[in-house]
Amino acid sequence: MMPVLHSTKNVHVVEPPTAEREGVGVFEYTDHFSVFHHGRMPDPIPGKGEATCRMAAFNFGLLEEAGIRTHFRRLIAPDRIEFTLARLPEQLDQPLMQTAGNYLLPLQVLFRNELPPGSSVHRRLAAGDITPADVGLDAVPALGAKLRRPVIEYATTRDDVNRFITPGAARHLAGLDDEQFAALREITCKVNTVLTGHADRVGLSHCDGKAEYLMASDGQLVLADSPGTPDESRLMFDGVHCGKQNLRDWYVRTGNQIPVGKLLADGVPRDRWPKPAPLPPAYVAVMADLYRSLSETWTGEQRWGAPDLQTSTRAVTDLVGR
Template sequence: MPVLNSTKNLHVIEPPTAKREGVGVFEYTDHYTVFHYGRMPDAIPGKGEAICRMAAFNFRLLEEAGVRTHFRRFIAPNRIEFTLARLPEQAARPLTPASGNYLLPLQVLFRNELPPGSSVHRRLATGDLAPADVGLDAIPPVGEKLKQPLIEYATTRDDVNRFLTPAHAQDLAGLDDEQFQALREITFRVNAVLTGHADKLGLSHCDGKAEYLMSSDQQLVLADSPGTPDESRLMRDGVHCGKQVLRDWYVRSGNEIPTGKLIADGVPRSQWPQPASLPPEFLPVMTDLYRSLSQTWTGEQHQDAPDLLAAARAVADLTNR
């Protein structure tokens, strides 16, 4: 069955119960999403396999660093088998770790620098965020590398995800003080491992996000697809290596879908305007970018792709026309 607004299809192999986790398989598709719209009209050939191989590599890398994950096995070319937790109805009763085996309705965002496209710049400019809210002394310049990573929290089950204070995030996730601190510490470790790997490859790991489940033995377990260009903002020599390239085209061309306003105005999703298709010249360039990024990141030569530097230059040439 499809996952709403996702680039992955979920297949339930064993459904989870109140007492034990289940088993699921994610099939990574060639779709992409921007602006919380859902799947956009174009598919990028090879993207699904590229993202899937990066996700499998990252789970192994993180497990070697002592991070417990929901990863079970990689199924070539574009599927991952994983431990499946329940998705409880939040309104039914407050979440508590004692109930166990549930996906936290929360994403934890980590930021190492604030490149163009980061929501922090927009929120600081509009006054929705003050520097002190995220531990900054002043508004940083675009692209500045931060002295230490920032951690933020946001919802995952709203039509447009909302940023949360730490106190609201802790309450929503149903965690006590010790578990919430553990959540932060695990996230810092995830970020350090992924950022360290990116550094070795000449990449900037600007920011990313992590999601977690609470296991039946009341342990936090890393989920989703951390460190892939669907979840992290990666750059090579100032060029975005992911969907920020596509998001920027929609904004520059005047084709951005104002999903936030549509939701605020109560417009049913069925009445939202159809997004424009990408210019056809974007698809082969983005295919090369995703494939070359995946090969560089994993060290696997599984697809015919150019060198990542050449792929990034092709993106720069295309977007600077």
């Protein structure tokens, strides 16, 4: 539930929220993708929006069956969901007060089960931004390391580039007391367990993911956004990424990476940022098959006659190897 500029979803307000009452919103899942915190990239991936939307609706069903309260209301086929809408943090007095209700926490909770190539943990360790102990590790992990227990981290959501923050800073930012913050972690671990268990059942690795929450007017935490989709989780099949990491890798490998951090540090207005290079048409076609294949594998619904996931990921590997 990031600002629309950065999001691949369009948000439509049906009923605005108030301090006393939740509102109603609709997410429209588009075919856009976003990498490097740049915002929407120039090439839509046909079918990505519907494939992701159907995974989101499926996941909310799984999570609610497990007793996790979510903001999901209903699927509006083919590519929209209706959800309970809360107030944004910037609409409230700062800092957030524990007595306030019906607001979106300005926080994402990240969970990590594996550390494959592309995980930010490797980059941050190499740069000296964190130590292994900071993320609960005994030593620098190898690429692809499977963790003995999930690592939980916290990051902001309302900045131009989201920042990792300490648990103490996260609790303060979200306006939670100790009991509420413990519940936040507990729910996140349960979300991870449910989604990782489903991934195992369908032959995928759920390497990492993130969750966002709203604080309901009754003072209870409610799971928000779209957990377990390829925009929010790192899913892999037989060692091949099943999401935008493939696109991120193309930009890096070809020298077309967008230096968002430097542009922001230099104060360059967004309307003066360089235009991202377009993807080769072959990448668009392969990724379109991959998203549909992933969705069909995950949900069990055969809607598009997409190639099976083994075929789709092999096509990704063949393309990257060129």
